[in-house]
Structures are given as structure tokens and as C-alpha cells.
Amino acid sequence: MKLAKYSIGVGDRFAHQGEAQLRAIMKANERGLEISPVWNKSNREHIYVHSHPADVRKEADAAVAALGYKGKYFVDADHINLTTVAPFVETADFFTLDVAAFIGKPSSQADVDAFVASCTRYLGQLKVPGIAEPLVVTKELLVEIASKFLVATQQASEIYKYLVEHKGAGNFVTEVSMDEVESPQTPVYLLFILKMLADKGVPAQTIAPKFTGRFNKGVDYRGDLVQFAKEFESDVLVIDYAVKEFGLPEELKLSVHSGSDKFSIYPIMADIIKKHDKGIHLKTAGTTWLEEVIGLAMAGGDGLACAKEIYAGAFGRREELCAPYADVIDIDGAKLPSVDEVNGWTGEKYANTLRHIPGHPDYNSNFRQLIHVSYKLAADMGEKYVILLEKHADIIGRCVEENIYDRHFKRLFNL
Ligand SMILES: [Zn+2]
Numbered sequence: 152m153k154l155a156k157y158s159i160g161v162g163d164r165f166a167h168q169g170e171a172q173l174r175a176i177m178k179a180n181e182r183g184l185e186i187s188p189v190w191n192k193s194n195r196e197h198i199y200v201h202s203h204p205a206d207v208r209k210e211a212d213a214a215v216a217a218l219g220y221k222g223k224y225f226v227d228a229d230h231i232n233l234t235t236v237a238p239f240v241e242t243a244d245f246f247t248l249d250v251a252a253f254i255g256k257p258s259s260q261a262d263v264d265a266f267v268a269s270c271t272r273y274l275g276q277l278k279v280p281g282i283a284e285p286l287v288v289t290k291e292l293l294v295e296i297a298s299k300f301l302v303a304t305q306q307a308s309e310i311y312k313y314l315v316e317h318k319g320a321g322n323f324v325t326e327v328s329m330d331e332v333e334s335p336q337t338p339v340y341l342l343f344i345l346k347m348l349a350d351k352g353v354p355a356q357t358i359a360p361k362f363t364g365r366f367n368k369g370v371d372y373r374g375d376l377v378q379f380a381k382e383f384e385s386d387v388l389v390i391d392y393a394v395k396e397f398g399l400p401e402e403l404k405l406s407v408h409s410g411s412d413k414f415s416i417y418p419i420m421a422d423i424i425k426k427h428d429k430g431i432h433l434k435t436a437g438t439t440w441l442e443e444v445i446g447l448a449m450a451g452g453d454g455l456a457c458a459k460e461i462y463a464g465a466f467g468r469r470e471e472l473c474a475p476y477a478d479v480i481d482i483d484g485a486k487l488p489s490v491d492e493v494n495g496w497t498g499e500k501y502a503n504t505l506r507h508i509p510g511h512p513d514y515n516s517n518f519r520q521l522i523h524v525s526y527k528l529a530a531d532m533g534e535k536y537v538i539l540l541e542k543h544a545d546i547i548g549r550c551v552e553e554n555i556y557d558r559h560f561k562r563l564f565n566l
Pocket residue numbers: 230328330331359408
């Protein structure tokens with residue numbers, strides 16, 4: 152089972168925007184691209200919105216049938232581990248094995264020694280085709296990488312074996328993710344992590360390292376763009392080398408867990424994948440929920456009232472709602488509008504404040520990040536929220552489609 156060269160992970164917290172998301176992808180494919188849609192949802196999200204993995208499969212199948220989509224599509228058990236994978240086995244066919252929690256867990260001296268011994272041919276100045284400066288590989292570095300990543304990659308292999316047992320080899324796509332950590336994995340780290348995965352028989356088709364810089368939720372990238380470009384290009388080339396050297400699947404590509412809306416790095420990634428003729432997997436999950444709130448605001452009446460109620464709730468409970476996301480949001484409380492002020496807004500003003508159009512005078516990234524982490528409030532509204540989604544499906548669907556196509560795909564694929 153293989154992804155197309157390009158694949159896009161779209162999340163949809165309330166499972167109502169599958170068709171709108173697919174419309175954006177089909178529109179890009181009509182322009183000559185080949186993008187596989189991947190509907191992803193993590194265990195954490197399922198818990199927050201009280202949904203079940205089977206719901207994502209239902210949503211994907213329904214969207215595909217409704218639009219007569221003929222290409223490949225996937226359902227991703229996002230960020231699962233051995234304790235959370237079971238409920239996803241039946242309905243997912245893409246598994247993101249999250250082993251970040253195992254990074255740095257101690258390995259036996261014998262395991263570290265064996266890994267280092269298996270790498271002696273890479274010691275010294277290692278030339279990776281395409282990378283101008285050779286990678287400097289010392290024994291100390293290998294020991295350090297082995298000590299940090301052997302247990303994590305072993306964990307990936309345990310989850311992979313579990314999946315093979317329960318789904319059969321070749322019946323699912325394997326991603327390995329290590330992105331939800333503080334310190335980035337540099338290209339030389341990535342190279343030896345890939346060797347470990349190959350050694351342990353994990354046929355990763357996508358790999359999600361932690362890149363340099365901040366990937367806050369729903370807002371743009373913050374970091375050194377030149378450094379990012381250099382690192383991203385080296386990662387692409389390291390993967391190419393690792394595929395040939397270690398025998399990993401030839402379709403192996405980077406997976407960028409964008410936290411959505413990393414607009415300033417999209418053109419950089421676009422140039423690099425084009426230059427080297429490589430694929431990419433991009434997860435851009437969370438913003439569909441924000442487009443629902445934007446669409447509700449624009450609908451006016453009960454829709455706008457609901458959007459205002461969400462902000463009032465979010466403002467009052469901001470500490471509690473932000474706590475689980477503390478590492479991936481930066482909200483300046485002084486720049487949040489008061490509830491009274493927002494209650495006086497038109498739908499257009501609300502939408503313009505929330506919608507991510509860099510440079511728009513009303514855009515407020517603090518407001519946006521707070522709403523981003525407040526989807527639990529909509530989940531708690533239950534039926535009322537779902538009824539509004541259905542009532543205003545047309546306007547919301549247009550927002551969702553436009554967001555993915557105009558703000559994401561145009562930048563990422565130079566459309
Ligand atoms: Zn991630």
C-alpha cells in the first residue's frame with residue numbers, strides 16, 4: 152500500500168468537512184498534481200470530542216463516494232502507541248507510530264556497542280550526495296544517537312510487529328513520528344535513526360522528525376528560515392541516501408506535522424521538493440475547526456451567536472484550555488479582545504480576526520490560537536453545535552475548501 156508522491160493529512164475534529172476537504176484536493180489534482188488525501192485523527196482528539204476511530208473511516212468513505220473520487224485515500228491513526236493502537240486497527244490503513252516518549256530511554260551498553268560497531272564504515276567525513284559539506288560522524292556522536300534513539304526505534308518496531316500481526320504486512324502505511332519533542336533531530340541524527348529503523352525491519356514510508364524552529368498551533372512558523380531551508384534540504388537528501396544505503400522503501404518521504412499554517416516555510420519546502428523531485432506528506436489538521444468557526448461567524452444569526460459563545464467560553468477558561476498545549480502556543484493575554492468587545496462584532500469582523508491572512512489589519516494570532524485550542528467547548532455543546540454545522544454547511548464548506556486550496560496548496564505547490 153503506497154501513498155501518492157504528495158499526500159495531505161487533513162484532520163476534521165467534528166467529522167463534517169470531509170467533502171469540503173476532498174473538494175480542495177480534487178481541485179489541485181485537476182491541475183495536474185497527484186495528492187492522496189489522508190484523514191487523520193489522534194487518540195487525544197477522539198477523547199476530547201467523544202468520537203471513535205470508525206467515525207473517521209465512515210467520513211472518508213462517504214466523502215469519496217459523494218464526490219466520485221477515484222484516487223487512493225487513507226485513514227491515519229495519528230500519534231498512536233502500543234497502548235492506544237488497538238481501536239484503530241480495523242478502520243485505519245495509515246499508522247503514525249509516535250515514539251517520542253521513548254527518546255532518551257536508556258539502552259544496554261551491549262546494544263549501544265553493537266549499533267556503533269555496525270556504523271564503522273560511516274565514520275569520518277561522510278559524503279551524502281547533494282549535500283555540500285560532508286557530515287562529520289564520530290564515535291561519540293554515534294554513541295549519543297544510539298543512547299537517545301535505540302529504545303525509541305525498538306518501540307516503533309514493536310508497534311509495527313503488532314500491526315503486521317493484526318492487519319498483515321503491506322496492508323497499511325507506516326509513519327514514524329518523533330516531532331513532539333523539544334530538541335530538533337538534525338540531518339545526521341535522522342540518518343542514523345533511519346538506519347535503526349531499517350535494522351529493526353520497520354519499513355517506514357514517511358518519517359516526521361522534529362525540525363528546527365517553533366511549530367505553534369494554527370499560526371505561522373517562527374524560526375530561522377535560512378537554517379530551516381538548509382536543514383530541510385539536507386533531510387531530503389539524507390532520506391534519499393538512507394533508502395539506497397539501508398534498503399528502506401523507495402517512496403520514503405518527510406512528513407511535516409505542521410501544526411497548520413506554516414505559510415512562510417511552504418515556498419521553501421516547495422522549492423526543495425521540486426529541485427530534488429521528491430514527495431512530501433503534510434499534516435495540516437487543526438485549521439478545519441477554525442474554518443468552521445469562521446463560517447459560523449459569517450453565517451450571522453445563530454451561527455455568529457455560537458461563534459461568540461465559543462470565544463466567551465474560551466476567554467473565561469483560557470488557562471485550563473491552553474494548559475495541554477503550553478509548549479505549542481504563545482498567546483499574549485494583553486492582546487486578546489474582551490468578551491464584551493467581541494460580542495459587539497459583526498460576523499465579518501469576527502471572521503477577519505480569526506482567519507489567517509498575514510498582514511490583514513484585523514488578523515489577531517492570539518485570538519486565533521485561543522480558538523484553536525478551544526474545540527472542546529464546541530464538543531461540549533453536543534447536538535447544538537452539530538445542528539449549526541449542518542444548517543450552515545454551505546458557507547462553512549466554502550471556507551474549509553478555500554482555506555486548504557488557497558492558503559495551503561497555492562503556497563505549497565506553486566498553484
Ligand atoms: Zn505530530
